Amino acid sequence: MSGYVVCPSCGSRIKAGRGHCLRCFETLPVDGAPEAPQAWFRSLQVSRGATLIAGVVLTLSALLLGVVIWEKATPPADEVARPAVSTARSASSNASPNPLATAPAQPADTLAASPARAPILEPGFVDATASEATSVATGDAAAARSALEQALAKQPDNAETLNKLGQALVRLGKIDEAIPRFERAAALSPDKWVYHFNLAHAASQLLLWDRAVAEYQRARTLRPGDYATQFDLAMALHKKGEDAAAIAEFEKAVKIAPGEAGGQLSLAICLEKVGRIPDAVRSYRRYLEMEPGSPDSEKLKAHVDALASAQPTASP
Numbered sequence: 001m002s003g004y005v006v007c008p009s010c011g012s013r014i015k016a017g018r019g020h021c022l023r024c025f026e027t028l029p030v031d032g033a034p035e036a037p038q039a040w041f042r043s044l045q046v047s048r049g050a051t052l053i054a055g056v057v058l059t060l061s062a063l064l065l066g067v068v069i070w071e072k073a074t075p076p077a078d079e080v081a082r083p084a085v086s087t088a089r090s091a092s093s094n095a096s097p098n099p100l101a102t103a104p105a106q107p108a109d110t111l112a113a114s115p116a117r118a119p120i121l122e123p124g125f126v127d128a129t130a131s132e133a134t135s136v137a138t139g140d141a142a143a144a145r146s147a148l149e150q151a152l153a154k155q156p157d158n159a160e161t162l163n164k165l166g167q168a169l170v171r172l173g174k175i176d177e178a179i180p181r182f183e184r185a186a187a188l189s190p191d192k193w194v195y196h197f198n199l200a201h202a203a204s205q206l207l208l209w210d211r212a213v214a215e216y217q218r219a220r221t222l223r224p225g226d227y228a229t230q231f232d233l234a235m236a237l238h239k240k241g242e243d244a245a246a247i248a249e250f251e252k253a254v255k256i257a258p259g260e261a262g263g264q265l266s267l268a269i270c271l272e273k274v275g276r277i278p279d280a281v282r283s284y285r286r287y288l289e290m291e292p293g294s295p296d297s298e299k300l301k302a303h304v305d306a307l308a309s310a311q312p313t314a315s316p
Helices: 048-073 088-094 130-136 141-154 159-171 175-188 193-205 209-222 227-240 243-256 261-273 277-290 297-309
Strands: 004-006 013-015 100-102 121-123
Touching: 121 261, 141 159, 159 175, 159 193, 175 193, 193 209, 193 227, 209 227, 227 243, 227 261, 243 261, 261 277, 277 297
Parallel strands: none
Antiparallel strands: 004 013, 100 121
């Protein structure tokens, strides 16, 4: 037996008598035993480890190529089929309340009566505490917020501070942050009308109609006969789509303040929407008598005349 043997895989000289190569761990030949035929990759001096790595690389390359081909073959998604993102809440949260809003669509039975369908404006919600909110945050609502938050840190259960902070946040367009302050103030002083009214008004700006209706109803219980509370309750029901219930509440608002033209106009819109056209015509005409110089008076007159002319004449 010679002193060394040569590894047939890597060519290393290994001391005779060992069964495996110390470098590549291949089986070493035994003196006198026939040499096993080498595989094609061994003749190229490629180790098993290198072969395994090469196989993994080739497999990953094939997978990557398949993914690229699949992505190129897949048609892009149809943009039209994607759901639209609603912006109603963000618009109401960041913008100040609009005093006039477009009236809801008229029911089908009134379309024939009004071919032109002149645009009709309806009053917005009445903010009974607007002057108070302005005094809280005159000029710099952000500074008012900071001062109120500092005061609240010292007295976290001060209902009035919570209410004023909510008003400052409303002026900053942060309605989502204002609502918890109004809720806490109302919880601390449940019999305070203004806290429920402010909470209802903030909820209406976020189109939370169920919450707005409930809080306006609570506020009305605490201050019956208040026109702003009564009118806003009716308006919340109207916006919620409950026009039949809104009509009864608008009629109460008109009795409280018969000189308020907005009550007559809102009542007329709801009456028309539920199909009570003769009653709607009377309310529209009362509004026009009260506001003859309104910007939409001419278009509204034409609309009312079209509604009236479409009604059947009573038999003598």
